[in-house]
Amino acid sequence: MSNSRITRHFASITTGRWGPRQVHYRRVGSGPVVICFHQSPLSSRDMLATMERWKDHFTCIAPDSPGFGLSDPLGVETAQMSDFADAAIEFMDAIGVDRAAIYGFHTGAMISGAVAAAYPERIVCAAANGYVLLTEQERLDIVTHYLPKLEPKWDGSHLAWLWARLREQTIFFPWYRKSLAARLDFDVPSPEGLQAALLDFMRSGDHYRVGYRAAFEMRSDLALRNVSVPMLVTAADSDVLSMHLARVQHPSTNVTVQAGGTPEATLNLCRDFIRQHLPPRAVKPVRAAALPCRMWQDYVDVPGGQLRIRRNHEGSGRPVLIQHDAAGSSEVIHDLALGFIGRRPVIAINLPGHGESDNTLPRGKVTVAAYAKVLLAALDSLGIKEADFVGTWGGGLVGLELAVQAPERIKHVVMTDVLLLDDKLRKDLLEHYAPDIRPVWYGGHLLEAWHLMRDQGLFWPWYDRTRRGIIRREPYIDPAMVNGRVLELFRSEGMWRHAYHAHFSYPLQSKMSRVKVPMTFGAPRWDPQYDMSVEASRMYPRVPFVKLPDDMREWADVLLPQLARKD
Numbered sequence: 001m002s003n004s005r006i007t008r009h010f011a012s013i014t015t016g017r018w019g020p021r022q023v024h025y026r027r028v029g030s031g032p033v034v035i036c037f038h039q040s041p042l043s044s045r046d047m048l049a050t051m052e053r054w055k056d057h058f059t060c061i062a063p064d065s066p067g068f069g070l071s072d073p074l075g076v077e078t079a080q081m082s083d084f085a086d087a088a089i090e091f092m093d094a095i096g097v098d099r100a101a102i103y104g105f106h107t108g109a110m111i112s113g114a115v116a117a118a119y120p121e122r123i124v125c126a127a128a129n130g131y132v133l134l135t136e137q138e139r140l141d142i143v144t145h146y147l148p149k150l151e152p153k154w155d156g157s158h159l160a161w162l163w164a165r166l167r168e169q170t171i172f173f174p175w176y177r178k179s180l181a182a183r184l185d186f187d188v189p190s191p192e193g194l195q196a197a198l199l200d201f202m203r204s205g206d207h208y209r210v211g212y213r214a215a216f217e218m219r220s221d222l223a224l225r226n227v228s229v230p231m232l233v234t235a236a237d238s239d240v241l242s243m244h245l246a247r248v249q250h251p252s253t254n255v256t257v258q259a260g261g262t263p264e265a266t267l268n269l270c271r272d273f274i275r276q277h278l279p280p281r282a283v284k285p286v287r288a289a290a291l292p293c294r295m296w297q298d299y300v301d302v303p304g305g306q307l308r309i310r311r312n313h314e315g316s317g318r319p320v321l322i323q324h325d326a327a328g329s330s331e332v333i334h335d336l337a338l339g340f341i342g343r344r345p346v347i348a349i350n351l352p353g354h355g356e357s358d359n360t361l362p363r364g365k366v367t368v369a370a371y372a373k374v375l376l377a378a379l380d381s382l383g384i385k386e387a388d389f390v391g392t393w394g395g396g397l398v399g400l401e402l403a404v405q406a407p408e409r410i411k412h413v414v415m416t417d418v419l420l421l422d423d424k425l426r427k428d429l430l431e432h433y434a435p436d437i438r439p440v441w442y443g444g445h446l447l448e449a450w451h452l453m454r455d456q457g458l459f460w461p462w463y464d465r466t467r468r469g470i471i472r473r474e475p476y477i478d479p480a481m482v483n484g485r486v487l488e489l490f491r492s493e494g495m496w497r498h499a500y501h502a503h504f505s506y507p508l509q510s511k512m513s514r515v516k517v518p519m520t521f522g523a524p525r526w527d528p529q530y531d532m533s534v535e536a537s538r539m540y541p542r543v544p545f546v547k548l549p550d551d552m553r554e555w556a557d558v559l560l561p562q563l564a565r566k567d
Helices: 044-054 081-094 107-118 136-145 157-169 191-217 220-226 240-247 263-276 334-338 368-382 395-405 423-432 444-455 479-491 495-505 508-512 530-539 552-563
Strands: 007-013 021-029 033-037 059-063 100-105 123-129 231-234 255-257 296-302 305-312 320-323 346-349 387-392 410-416 519-524 545-548
Touching (some): 021 296, 033 044, 033 081, 033 107, 044 059, 044 100, 044 263, 081 191, 100 263, 107 123, 107 191, 107 220, 107 231, 123 263, 157 444, 231 263, 296 368, 305 368, 320 368, 320 395, 334 346, 346 368, 368 395, 410 530, 410 552, 444 479, 519 530, 545 552
Parallel strands (some): 033 059, 100 123, 231 255, 387 410, 410 519
Antiparallel strands (some): 305 346
16 A cells, blocks of 8 residues: 555544443555644544655545544543543554654644653654643633534534524634634634534533643643653644744743744644654554444555445354445445354444545546446455355345456345336436535534435425325434534545435345345335335245334344345
């Protein structure tokens, strides 16, 4: 794998202070190793520009802090910055890094300070870009007002608040003080820039308060007095925290305080400071280790990029490949996969462009056949020679195509919620089901996506909001679930539309005439496709229909006997 391309990985901490957990991180470059810590409430995505700038000088490794991005939280409601420092050292242990230089921006700068103060034997130097030094009055004010609880609301109003909150943060600091004195002096980001930050905020959810609070409550002045390794404290002139540089009082003689100038000059200053102190060379990437009794995460290489996966090895027999639908990911089918743990090996692969997988398919060439080809490459990379398949909604079509392309690899296909479409419905779905939703400056796209996903639990199709379209079963419109589906939609960056179109265009009947492996159709009674799935079994008598429990965690109980069936 090229060192010039930023790649994504997971580190597994099998035993640690907070129990088994995983850390997602990005990596690029070669040579001396620098650990890069991001600001709140973002993720290692915030370090992309810095990593690109530094990749010819260092091996840059940027973890998502606990509870942010794709990293597991610590499982606590409050934490101190010393806890985040401990967690950072556990991460370094997990990837085999004994010593490194560290760099952090805003909250990441605070993590750098905490690590430098507590673990001097593990680092050669630290660079803190935008270090927070608050008075007690400022600290009390910010902790009281900066961190309101984030909770999904039935009407999607939390998304409108979140958009306004992020936009306001680019206009005032602190964001809740609307005064000339609090006014910031730089451009408001584009809608696309705000959208990227919003997705990181949604990934962390209400946990965002843990990292933020730890940074604000840290006695950062005391940390600077205790640093026994070289440390640079700086900030760009345009950074609101540049005024805090003058607040550094009585630091350790190891601390250098220097204004940075432009953002680019500040990064160059940090780069040159790190180069002066000769960090050790990086070790090779370490594969994520299995964690017991859970679907642990990893990335797998395929032509054109990486796919994010969840897996568990603890069962016996053929692996079961669980496949999600358009605008979904392994999170959406996580409960289904859990039912197989300890009974069969199980793996869930995020389709290209979905759920933090790279988009390895050109937008004009997204087909079910192309998805199947990518999944075969993933199985090859994982060393899986044969598997059973369980796919939900359009994900089942991918399994059918896999069985057509490689019947020697796929031994049984379960299609739940079968998309048995007549020509009229197919045309209607292609025209209306997946509208082009793009970020707009006032945030209206968020409510459009919210009501689309919510109405999927109320009407079939979701846009037929008439008496005819009512789903006459108990509605499944839990705000947390809808919020998760909105996140899935947006983080696919438009690929959800291409995936839906691929599923709706798939020639199910002609493919069914070609497949030779055993198959099963199924659906829970609450699903709008229940009747379609029953009808599909009537059309293809060799394929039995099974009624699935309402709870996806119980589906494995019904499906395992089917997977053992031989036609």
